[in-house]
Amino acid sequence: DSGVTQTPKHLITATGQRVTLRCSPRSGDLSVYWYQQSLDQGLQFLIQYYNGEERAKGNILERFSAQQFPDLHSELNLSSLELGDSALYFCASSVGQDSYEQYFGPGTRLTVT
Amino acid sequence: GNSVTQMEGPVTLSEEAFLTINCTYTATGYPSLFWYVQYPGEGLQLLLKATKADDKGSNKGFEATYRKETTSFHLEKGSVQVSDSAVYFCALSERSGNNNDMRFGAGTRLTVKP
Numbered sequence: 469d470s471g472v473t474q475t476p477k478h479l480i481t482a483t484g485q486r487v488t489l490r491c492s493p494r495s496g497d498l499s500v501y502w503y504q505q506s507l508d509q510g511l512q513f514l515i516q517y518y519n520g521e522e523r524a525k526g527n528i529l530e531r532f533s534a535q536q537f538p539d540l541h542s543e544l545n546l547s548s549l550e551l552g553d554s555a556l557y558f559c560a561s562s563v564g565q566d567s568y569e570q571y572f573g574p575g576t577r578l579t580v581t
Numbered sequence: 582g583n584s585v586t587q588m589e590g591p592v593t594l595s596e597e598a599f600l601t602i603n604c605t606y607t608a609t610g611y612p613s614l615f616w617y618v619q620y621p622g623e624g625l626q627l628l629l630k631a632t633k634a635d636d637k638g639s640n641k642g643f644e645a646t647y648r649k650e651t652t653s654f655h656l657e658k659g660s661v662q663v664s665d666s667a668v669y670f671c672a673l674s675e676r677s678g679n680n681n682d683m684r685f686g687a688g689t690r691l692t693v694k695p
């Protein structure tokens with residue numbers, strides 16, 4: 469158990485809809501990272517927040533957004549969903565803003581039908 | 582752009598065999614390199630890292646050396662165990678301002694048989 473929790477575990481929704489994925493980092497970690505893992509694209513870094521502020525951006529679509537709240541939990545919002553957004557979404561956390569020792573959560577499996 | 586290429590799996594070995602998983606990268610600057618491991622049903626775990634050329638990362642009997650001349654970061658272990666069965670990902674990270682270009686290889690599935 470990495471100490472990172474993600475909810476929900478599974479999510480099934482229809483095209484065009486909007487969903488919110490939630491992540492709680494390990495106690496004491498200030499950074500949260502979001503990743504997408506799909507069969508065709510592999511594992512992709514989406515975005516990082518550090519202590520409530522956006523720290524780094526990767527391959528995140530404009531339809532996707534994230535935020536980190538004062539209690540350090542983070543939410544990833546996915547809107548206007550397409551079939552191709554079906555994937556496993558991982559959250560990871562680390563102590564610092566440039567730490568490579570990231571602790572991954574178990575992931576949320578999103579299925580868009 | 583930056584990219585990571587690792588050997589395709591699956592790889593099947595007998596216990597105590599020698600393991601090599603090849604990884605090469607393309608980068609515009611001087612990235613940091615990593616190996617992550619993903620056990621069934623779990624998220625990724627950092628296995629080892631190297632932040633500059635000629636650095637050797639090591640953990641749990643696994644090793645990888647950052648070779649700038651060959652742009653490689655091959656993962657090795659002298660004697661694998663059944664418990665090493667997992668998917669292994671090679672990755673690089675290169676920061677530029679507020680952008681973090683983090684790239685992962687496609688993953689190599691390792692199965693170790695008793």
